[in-house]
Amino acid sequence: MKHVSSPSLAAASFVGRALAGVAALALIGTTPALAQKSKYDGPLPKGTALAPPKDDADVAPAISxxxxxxxxxxxxxxxxxxxxxxxxxxxxxxxxxxxxxxxxxxxxxxxxxxxxxxPTVEMTAGNFTPMTVTGGKTPLSFKVGADFVAASWRVTPKTRIENSDLVFVGYGINAPELGWNDYAGIDMHGKTAVILVNDPDYEAKDETGPFKGRRMTYYGRWTYKFEEAARQGATAAIIVHDTFPAAYGWNVVNSSWTGSQYSVQKANDGMDQTMANGWVQLPVAQAIFKDAGKDFAALSAAAKVKGFHAVPLGLKISYGFDNTIRRSxxxxxxxxxxxxxxxxxxxxxxxxxxxxxxxxxxxxxxxxxxxxxxxxxxxxxxxxxxxxxxxxxxxxxxxxxxxxxxxxxxxxxxxxxxxxxxxxxxxxxxxxxxxxxxxxxxxxxxxxxxxxxxxxxxxxxxxxxxxxxxxxxxxxxxxxxxxxxxxxxxxxxxxxxxxxxxxxxxxxxxxxxxxxxxxxxxxxxxxxxxxxxxxxxxxxxxxxxxxxxxxxxxxxxxxxxxxxxxxxxxxxxxxxxxxxxxxxxxxx
Structure with missing residues (x-):
């Protein structure tokens, strides 16, 4: 069960699920059931109201x-x-x-x-090499856990990212129904996508906006961002962690990504996925952009606007790790x-x-x-x-x-x-x-x-x-x-x-x-x-x-x-x- 901290009985704010219903005073067996033939027999015309029929002959059976x-x-x-x-x-x-x-x-x-x-696969990453970034003003090196986390969804004993071009793809969203594509005009093969967490209008005070304002859509979920990077042919994908839009701290990311990772076994052993997915701390991303001569804040703001185009950073990234594999x-x-x-x-x-x-x-x-x-x-x-x-x-x-x-x-x-x-x-x-x-x-x-x-x-x-x-x-x-x-x-x-x-x-x-x-x-x-x-x-x-x-x-x-x-x-x-x-x- 998902966990979201908040002292509420609501699923998303308490521990993520429907917690207890309402009921004992309404006697079991007295709730009207929906009739075999009712206004639900569709398809329903646009705008048709739906209401359970109140037919005393159709009574819900007791839920024991x-x-x-x-x-x-x-x-x-x-x-x-x-x-x-x-x-x-x-x-x-x-x-x-x-x-x-x-x-x-x-x-x-x-x-x-x-x-x-x-059938499932358990993979545990270990023997990490540092994440290095070259091609900028000064070579950079980052430590696993403190600065970055990574894992592979490909079932392979070794993962090696070597001199992959870094590309900032904004929020990493391809939403045809909204006319929004952060990957438009760029070939991601051989490249590593650097992606912002959440979706572009997360700072809204209400739920008005192309991505429902403050309400997170699937496009804001980290799982989507990695899936879309794979569909775009990226070698790897890195999400920039920021506590407010992520809704959890780096400690949660670190603890979740430094142990065993599970996935469903596939016939292709996940070879249609990126070689590696991971996260970096916000200061790490800012340092990388600075090394590239780019303004992280300015590019992040630009990524909120429809029509944003991916920005190659002119840097190359390398890191690697081994995978212990267990099938069950x-x-x-x-x-x-x-x-x-x-x-x-x-x-x-x-x-x-x-x-x-x-x-x-x-x-x-x-x-x-x-x-x-x-x-x-x-x-x-x-x-x-x-x-x-x-x-x-x-x-x-x-x-x-x-x-x-x-x-x-x-x-x-x-x-x-x-x-x-x-x-x-x-x-x-x-x-x-x-x-x-x-x-x-x-x-x-x-x-x-x-x-x-x-x-x-x-x-x-x-x-x-x-x-x-x-x-x-x-x-x-x-x-x-x-x-x-x-x-x-x-x-x-x-x-x-x-x-x-x-x-x-x-x-x-x-x-x-x-x-x-x-x-x-x-x-x-x-x-x-x-x-x-x-x-x-x-x-x-x-x-x-x-x-x-x-x-x-x-x-x-x-x-x-x-x-x-x-x-x-x-x-x-x-x-x-x-x-x-x-x-x-x-x-x-």
């Missing part, structure tokens, strides 16, 4: 709190050893999840099998409730089952990171939702329930599935992702992580209205929370995905109580041995979260509506292209 309690307690037990993927305990964890899926009434979801193997595999668990009318169209429900396994012992000597909240609760909700949907009877479309692995290692389970989908993505309507549902009382409101990115927002708002809840803005939208959990692996390939978060404004205690709960978990239990199950948990919020997920998912599954991304969204063109080429399935 007892099931969620039992699954959470079992998955976070000490003998599951923190659910480390690719460890000796994984088969026992998988057997338990499969047993729960069977008990819920699901069928095996991977062509008659329950499991999808996820883990597994996703996939179950399906086949649809009654259009079984080839699917709605996804996802939650990651993995956690950290054995970790640094606390003061009591406890060295198991049990991951009760993160994310045994998500798998528990996934199981209870499966049972509820089976009880309600098949929806028009198929519903696929996936317990994903390796989220904590970089969303690798969802990334592998999205690269190798069991059900074609152009036949995947959309979905909901569940990650870290914090025990707490119910709240008055939810937020849509990522903001108003897709047609799913219309459904979200009407489900809230139906439940008497309100919408609040995402907290800390500049941190790019939408791009940090498993739903993103599907979203970046065009599949609209829900990521919702509960606000700290609790019916019982208000904002102060909600922030206290969030801060306590964030500061004392997140990724720590103390993230353990307790019989004293308040399940009201988790209960309502599950009812929200049920309403949102079932609405998509019981309709023939195909939600799309808003015009101008970074994922709209991907979905439109897929739908235009689809045989059956989605339509633009």
């Amino acid at each position: 709190v007892d099931t969620m309690k039992a699954v959470t307690k079992r998955l976070s037990a000490d003998d599951f050893e923190g659910r480390g993927p690719s460890t000796a305990v994984e088969p026992k964890v998988l057997d338990y999840i499969i047993a729960q899926f069977k008990a819920a009434g699901l069928q095996p979801g991977n062509h008659g099998q329950w499991l999808q193997e996820v 595999s883990s597994h996703n668990v996939i179950g399906i409730l086949p649809g009654s009318q259009r079984p080839d169209e699917v709605v996804l429900y996802s939650a990651h089952w993995d956690h950290l396994g054995h970790c640094t012992p606390d003061a009591t000597g406890d060295g198991i990171c049990n991951g009760a909240v993160d994310n045994a609760t998500g798998v528990a909700a996934l199981t209870a939702l499966a049972a509820a949907n089976v009880k309600a009877g098949p929806a028009a479309r198929s519903q696929v329930f996936i317990a994903l692995t390796l989220e904590e290692s970089g969303l690798l389970g969802s990334e592998y599935y999205a690269q190798n989908p069991v059900y074609p993505l152009d036949h995947t309507v959309g979905g909901v992702n569940m990650d870290a549902l914090l025990p707490a009382p119910r709240s008055r409101s939810y937020s849509m992580t990522g903001g108003d990115k897709s047609d799913l927002t219309d459904l979200f708002r009407d489900v809230l209205a139906d439940k008497g809840l309100s919408e609040v803005p995402e907290d800390h939208s500049e941190r790019g929370g939408y791009y940090r959990s498993d739903h993103f692996s599907f979203a970046k390939r065009g599949v609209p995905m829900f990521d919702i978060a509960r606000s700290p404004d609790l019916f019982d205690g208000g904002v102060a109580a909600g922030e206290k709960i969030g801060e306590d978990y964030n500061q004392h239990h997140y990724h720590a041995p103390s993230d353990e199950y307790s019989d004293s948990w308040n399940w009201a919020g988790i209960q309502e979260d599950a009812e929200m997920y049920y309403a949102l998912g079932r609405a998509m599954a019981d309709s023939d509506w195909w939600p799309n991304w808003r015009k101008g969204d970074e994922f709209r063109a991907i979905r439109d292209k897929a739908c235009a080429a689809a045989t059956g399935g989605c339509h633009p």
Whole structure:
């Protein structure tokens, strides 16, 4: 689960996920479900309002709190050893999840099998040579860790960057829908891209601007910048770290990049990627630009303006390191409730089952990171939702329930599935992702992580209205929370995905109580041995979260509506292209 520090119950501002829903006072079984035939039966005319029908004959089945309690307690037990993927305990964890899926009434979801193997590569860099820059006024040399970090996504024992030309490419963005291309007119083969973090209008006070102002878009994420540099043929890519636009300090970059790096195994061993990706401290970048006779501040300002052209620095960079390589595999668990009318169209429900396994012992000597909240609760909700949907009877479309692995290692389970989908993505309507549902009382409101990115927002708002809840803005939208959990692996390939978060404004205690709960978990239990199950948990919020997920998912599954991304969204063109080429399935 992604971590963003802030004492809030909202996903992006607390620990990155929907934390507890709202609920216990609304009795289980009293929320209206969406009718088999409703206004969602699309495609919907532009501007059509979406609202769940209030038909007393269509009542949502009970979402079993007892099931969620039992699954959470079992998955976070000490003998599951923190659910480390690719460890000796994984088969026992998988057997338990499969047993729960069977008990819920699901069928095996991977062509008659329950499991999808996820092959991974672990690479650990070492034996670094200094990063040297030549060709300027004075030769420069920088130290790994203190000045720069780097890793390779190519599975190779040695990485050597030798006399590669440095090119400043601004924010490293190629966004055709915005008419923006920082790489226009330059051949990056053999060259190293120097890239600014975030996107050009991150300093805005509101969300107005080509890149949604202060709200980070995918173009601002470091993952995108490295991917785009590879597509442009660059030999290497370096991001300039700056704490404010990055939203975290150099210590976070250093700690994240100096250990093992994980990736999904590919047939080409990642040879379509750059030879190396990395970061440099801001003063390092400033020194390099000065050595080139360039003004870093002036060029950074120029990069914020549409029409910016990449600037060769007239310098060459060299550095290298060795890679220790370990190949392994883990597994996703996939179950399906086949649809009654259009079984080839699917709605996804996802939650990651993995956690950290054995970790640094606390003061009591406890060295198991049990991951009760993160994310045994998500798998528990996934199981209870499966049972509820089976009880309600098949929806028009198929519903696929996936317990994903390796989220904590970089969303690798969802990334592998999205690269190798069991059900074609152009036949995947959309979905909901569940990650870290914090025990707490119910709240008055939810937020849509990522903001108003897709047609799913219309459904979200009407489900809230139906439940008497309100919408609040995402907290800390500049941190790019939408791009940090498993739903993103599907979203970046065009599949609209829900990521919702509960606000700290609790019916019982208000904002102060909600922030206290969030801060306590964030500061004392997140990724720590103390993230353990307790019989004293308040399940009201988790209960309502599950009812929200049920309403949102079932609405998509019981309709023939195909939600799309808003015009101008970074994922709209991907979905439109897929739908235009689809045989059956989605339509633009």
